[in-house]
Amino acid sequence: MQDNGKGLLKDLFTLAFLIIVVVIPIRLFVVSPFVVDGESMHPTFENLDYLIVNELIYVFKSPARGDVIVFRYPGNPSIFYIKRVIGLPGETVSIVKGSVSITAADGATFELPEPYIVYEDATYTKKVTLGPDEYFVMGDNRPNSSDSRVWGVLPVKNIIGRADLRLLPPSESGFFPGTTQYNLASTTPAS
Numbered sequence: 174m175q176d177n178g179k180g181l182l183k184d185l186f187t188l189a190f191l192i193i194v195v196v197i198p199i200r201l202f203v204v205s206p207f208v209v210d211g212e213s214m215h216p217t218f219e220n221l222d223y224l225i226v227n228e229l230i231y232v233f234k235s236p237a238r239g240d241v242i243v244f245r246y247p248g249n250p251s252i253f254y255i256k257r258v259i260g261l262p263g264e265t266v267s268i269v270k271g272s273v274s275i276t277a278a279d280g281a282t283f284e285l286p287e288p289y290i291v292y293e294d295a296t297y298t299k300k301v302t303l304g305p306d307e308y309f310v311m312g313d314n315r316p317n318s319s320d321s322r323v324w325g326v327l328p329v330k331n332i333i334g335r336a337d338l339r340l341l342p343p344s345e346s347g348f349f350p351g352t353t354q355y356n357l358a359s360t361t362p363a364s
Contacts, residue, residue, distance in 0.1 A: 207243050207255065207336065213312035213319065214255055217241070217289055217351040223341035224255075224350070228334040236261075236308060236332060238275075238285075239353035244310075245331040248324055255336065256320050257351070259285065260309030262329075265302045268322065271315070289313050289353060301326065308332070313351075 209222040218224070218241075226243045236242060236258050246252040260266035263278040271292055273285040291314045299322055301309055307326040312318025321327060339350040 205334070207253065209255060212317050213314050214241070214257075214351070215291060215314040215317075217257075217313045218255065218336075218339075219342075221341070222339055222345070224336045225338035225340065226334040227337040230335050230337070231332060236329075236335070241336045241351040242310065243333045243336060244327060245333065246324075247328060247331055250331065253333065254310075254319075256310035256312050256318070256327075257289075257353075258308055259311050259321070260301070260303050262303050262305050262307055264309075265300065266309045266321075268297060268299045271297060289351070290315055291317075297322070306330070 205226050205228055207224045207226045209218045209220060209224065211220060224243075238258055238261060240258045241255065242258060243253055243255050246254050259273060260275060265276040267274045267276065273287065274282055275285055276282040301321070303309055303326055306329040308329065309321045310327050311320040311322060336350060338348055339346050
């Protein structure tokens with residue numbers, strides 16, 4: 174009986190050690206849970222979808238157009254938002270009657286294909302040129318999203334990470350939910 178007590182104590186110590194050395198650092202520095210609150214990313218994400226956010230990805234590369242990111246809201250950093258990256262540093266984002274076009278730093282302009290969105294009022298117009306560390310983000314549910322159209326550009330320092338895994342609901346679970354790969358070579362030049 175005495176050996177079972179020592180074995181249990183050793184197992185508990187090993188478990189505690191693994192939690193402290195492996196689990197906590199991964200949770201603090203690599204991935205974090207995020208629960209979608211609201212309808213701004215409908216139909217891609219719904220209210221209460223449970224996501225895992227990769228916090229390490231942007232240490233090695235910059236956010237890409239189409240990435241679904243979680244970030245601290247610039248107006249109140251204690252609030253977290255989830256949106257899609259639309260415009261990259263140095264670009265100009267133009268929204269005319271609901272259509273988004275991008276002018277790259279080299280002057281090339283193209284209309285952004287967005288098959289994932291809920292279309293907004295076709296009278297909406299906006300034009301924003303992004304600085305070197307700024308991103309333009311929008312929700313997929315354009316009529317019901319507080320995003321860069323409302324509160325301005327997103328500083329890179331506010332970005333937490335990319336939504337890389339959806340756990341709930343189970344019927345929608347999977348890796349890289351909402352990811353869009355733009356084939357910009359085949360996009361229509363904006364007029």
